[in-house]
Amino acid sequence: MSRTVITLGPRQLGLEEPMYFRVQTAGDRVAGLEVLAGQVHRGLEHLTLKRNFYQNITLLERLCSLCSNSHPSTFCTALEELAGMVVPPRAEYLRAVADEIKRIASHLFNCAVVAHIVGEHALFRRVMELRETVQQTKEAIYGNRMDLAANCIGGVRYDLDAGRVGYLKSQLEGLKAPLEELYRVFADDPALAAATVGVGVLTREQAQAFGVVGPVARAAGIDYDVREKSPYGAYDRLSFQVAVQAAGDVRARALVRLVEARQAVSLIEQCLDQLPEGPVALMSFPEIPAGEVIAKSEAPRGELIYYLRTDGTDLPVRLKWRVPSYPNWAALGEMLKGEPVSRIPLIVNSIDPCISCTDR
Amino acid sequence: MHTCKVPPLPKLRLYRINTGSCNGCDVELAATEAITRFGLDRLGLSFTADPTQADLVLITGPLTVSSREKVLAEYAEVPDPKITVLIGVCPISGGAFRDSYAVVAPLDEFVPVDLNIPGCPPRPQAIVAGIAKAVQLWRGGEHPPVSPGPEEGSLTENLRGRMRYRAEACVGCRICQHVCAGGAIRFDEEEAGLGFTLWHNSCLFCGMCSHYCPTGALAPTREWDLAHRQAEKYRQVEKGVVPRIPCSACGVPMLPVVPELMKKGYRALSAETARLQTLCSECRQVRSLEGVKRCTT
Numbered sequence: 001m002s003r004t005v006i007t008l009g010p011r012q013l014g015l016e017e018p019m020y021f022r023v024q025t026a027g028d029r030v031a032g033l034e035v036l037a038g039q040v041h042r043g044l045e046h047l048t049l050k051r052n053f054y055q056n057i058t059l060l061e062r063l064c065s066l067c068s069n070s071h072p073s074t075f076c077t078a079l080e081e082l083a084g085m086v087v088p089p090r091a092e093y094l095r096a097v098a099d100e101i102k103r104i105a106s107h108l109f110n111c112a113v114v115a116h117i118v119g120e121h122a123l124f125r126r127v128m129e130l131r132e133t134v135q136q137t138k139e140a141i142y143g144n145r146m147d148l149a150a151n152c153i154g155g156v157r158y159d160l161d162a163g164r165v166g167y168l169k170s171q172l173e174g175l176k177a178p179l180e181e182l183y184r185v186f187a188d189d190p191a192l193a194a195a196t197v198g199v200g201v202l203t204r205e206q207a208q209a210f211g212v213v214g215p216v217a218r219a220a221g222i223d224y225d226v227r228e229k230s231p232y233g234a235y236d237r238l239s240f241q242v243a244v245q246a247a248g249d250v251r252a253r254a255l256v257r258l259v260e261a262r263q264a265v266s267l268i269e270q271c272l273d274q275l276p277e278g279p280v281a282l283m284s285f286p287e288i289p290a291g292e293v294i295a296k297s298e299a300p301r302g303e304l305i306y307y308l309r310t311d312g313t314d315l316p317v318r319l320k321w322r323v324p325s326y327p328n329w330a331a332l333g334e335m336l337k338g339e340p341v342s343r344i345p346l347i348v349n350s351i352d353p354c355i356s357c358t359d360r
Numbered sequence: 361m362h363t364c365k366v367p368p369l370p371k372l373r374l375y376r377i378n379t380g381s382c383n384g385c386d387v388e389l390a391a392t393e394a395i396t397r398f399g400l401d402r403l404g405l406s407f408t409a410d411p412t413q414a415d416l417v418l419i420t421g422p423l424t425v426s427s428r429e430k431v432l433a434e435y436a437e438v439p440d441p442k443i444t445v446l447i448g449v450c451p452i453s454g455g456a457f458r459d460s461y462a463v464v465a466p467l468d469e470f471v472p473v474d475l476n477i478p479g480c481p482p483r484p485q486a487i488v489a490g491i492a493k494a495v496q497l498w499r500g501g502e503h504p505p506v507s508p509g510p511e512e513g514s515l516t517e518n519l520r521g522r523m524r525y526r527a528e529a530c531v532g533c534r535i536c537q538h539v540c541a542g543g544a545i546r547f548d549e550e551e552a553g554l555g556f557t558l559w560h561n562s563c564l565f566c567g568m569c570s571h572y573c574p575t576g577a578l579a580p581t582r583e584w585d586l587a588h589r590q591a592e593k594y595r596q597v598e599k600g601v602v603p604r605i606p607c608s609a610c611g612v613p614m615l616p617v618v619p620e621l622m623k624k625g626y627r628a629l630s631a632e633t634a635r636l637q638t639l640c641s642e643c644r645q646v647r648s649l650e651g652v653k654r655c656t657t
Contacts, residue, residue: 010378011409016386018378018427039427040380043462050459051541058541058566062456065384065481109387112394128394135391139483143520143580146384146481149566157571284572356382 002027006341007036014117014345017355023336023344030336030344035329040359045319052314053079053288057151063321064357065146066109069102070299072151075319077232078295078308079153083286089276091155092234097168097271098142098150099297100264104175105134106300107215107257107264110352111182114254117346118195123185130178137171153288155281165272172265179265183258186251196251200335200347203248210331213324214302215256216351220248226298238270250350257352288314301325301354323357372495374407375414375438379431379467381421384481385448389418392484399488403495411437416494422450422457422465435471445475445494447487449542452476452593453562456541468590477587478596480564483519490587497589520565522583523558527600530556530577532615536569545569553603554615560586560596575620607640609647614640 008021018039024032044063048056060071073095080087087095112127135145141164142148150156160168186192202212207220217224225242227235243259245252292309302324309318328351335347378386392398393407400406408414417438423431435444446467449455454465467473474497477490532554537545544562548555558569558578570578588596604613617637626633636644 016378016383016390018380018430039424039430040421041424041426041462042380042422042457043460046462047457047460052538054539054568054572055541058539058564058568059456061566062382062384062480062564065382066387068382068384109390125394128391132391132395139516140518143518143567144480144565145483146388147564147566149520149568152571157567354383356380359380 003031008344012345013348014113015349015353015355019348019353019355021344021348023341025341028340028342030339030341033333033336035332037355037359040356042360044360048316048319050315053153053316054314056316056319057153058149061147061149063360064323064354066106066354067102067299067301067304067357068147069098069150070297070304073099073233074295074297074299074304074306075308076151076153077297078293078306079286079288081293081295082291082308082310083153083288085154085282085286087155087233088279088282089234090159090278091280093271093275094156094158094160094280095151096234096238097160097268098148098156100267100271101134101138102148103264103300104261105131105138106352107261108134110257110349111186111254113349114196114250114346115192117349118192120192123192127182130175130182133171133174137168141168152281152284153286154283155279157281159280160272160275165275169269169272172268175265176262179258179262183255183262186254186258193251195346196254196350197247197249199250199343200339200350201247201249202331202335204246206331206334207248210334211327212302212331213327214298214300215243215253215260216328216331217302218243219245219252219256221246224303226296226303230296232295232297234271234274237274238267240267250346253350253352288312292318299324301352301357302328321357321360323354323360325351325354325358329353329358370404372403372405372415372498373413374405374416374418374491375409375411376407377417377419377431377434379419379421379451379465380424380427380463381448381450385420385450385479388481388484388487389420389447392487395484398484400491403488403492405491405495411435412439414438414442415498416443416445416491418445418447418491419451419467420447422454422463423467423470425462425464428464428470432470443474443494443498444471445477445490446473447477447479447490448481449478449561449564452478453542453559455480455562456564458543458562468593473590475587475589476561476593478561478563479584479586480566482586483584486584486587489585493587493589516582516584519582519584520567520580522560522581522586523563523565523569523598524579524581525556525558525598525600526577527556527602529575529618529620530554530600530602531575531618531621532602533574535572535574536578539568539572541566541568550601553601556598556600556602558598559594560598561593574624575618577620607643608635608638609643610640612640612642 020036108131115123305322451467
């Protein structure tokens, strides 16, 4: 059997971002994998130390634009913890609304990409069209389709009046039936099933060994979601069931995301129904004392951890992240082992890798 | 038989290069391509995965040190003549990632650029409007640009577009500059007063400046079509000067105290506060202390 080493780039992998793999093959099968990272390294750790807290809120939103609300909201949570600030309840709910609306858009984008890779072009367009509803909603409420600029230290920078609540509710209503339908397609369509069932399997044991997080972990039967295990913000007042699948394959990951997109609609509705009156943010320029803190949240791709150290000035002394794609792409080697080379793009995209988060 | 007198224009092909972006512009490009109502088709365009077949190159992201070699090699594969379009402020100025050891933006230091489409990220309508201008450049300006189509179902009331500055409301506190992550805002001491400059090609359209501005001197407009020729790159600025006025007591030049600030500082405005408004900070202190003396004696 012939053994060769090939290098695959974003064009071959069907990725939006530059990521390269060195793949060892045995015949037409994958025998080993090395991730060649760093193309999107922008020196973020260095940059954050040169920017004050206010500039960092905007910079961190651009660490990755698919989970762009998770970064600034987790960063602000860390600062508020250090300053001993209690965020107004209305702001906690509005943060959850922003996080969940981003989750829907992020998950739908991944489902569209998966449909595209398996050759279901009509489905790809359908998912992208559905996602447009979310994009339009974000633009109408926050002023931009990707970067919401929703957070500030002490709360949020936007409010929802009765008119916007009504608009948001009607947009969410329009998502429900298509999201249910999409779940049925990914669950039952024979062509999709042929391409995704039993493909790129990560067993529960492997998932635990690699410490994978987010939909990749939950698709392998691991019942772990930060929103439920250690609720932050408004999540202790919202109800949802952690989406878990058992198969650990490409389809299971897609189904977890589609369940979560549907749940996100419900979570936003719960927020709107419970939305307490009151201010949306505390004072503008709090004093941030010296100290160190860890904050975490459930980003669309899984558990996102922030470590922050401060010295009493308004520049961080150290800011470090553990982003969900990091453990997840380490497990790609297991998912790809023995798979045909032609399936690499599908399996790689099934973990919804965020290169800009990981390379940063 | 129906005959067409004017032969259809050849379809132009677009090629995308990501130099290390946060993927915002790329995801929006994917949406621009997938959603027909944005109207790329109407411009006679299609995307190609083969650089040697391309006419227009669309570039996103701040050029990173580690991607530089690959990006420049990929760019060189696109045959000349070609039109180069930068999407988002990252390739234009470095955007949020300026001054990093790992970033070598702006891209025009490495390749000849024709058109810039600022934004962070620009909305698909802005991308299409910009590409329409690029098509016009390619076709020698003989064909008018096609409008990017109607904005079905989108509400633009809150849109964060080009920032607008009102010098008459500015108190020169410079908090906007302090919170600006793009380094887009500059204050200069000028003969005429305090000069303000905001460069739209470095602006991240995050609205932090307007959020923290105490007097509403800065606010986002809904203007989103900011695409411009490369020659216009450094003229994409919002400028203003706050003229200094003499203190009514000592004559020292000072920045005027705007009504927005007075309303924040005093519970009620009166003849006395109107008088304080014309005084420099030192004279105002003296005057206020006199008031205290009057009250205590």
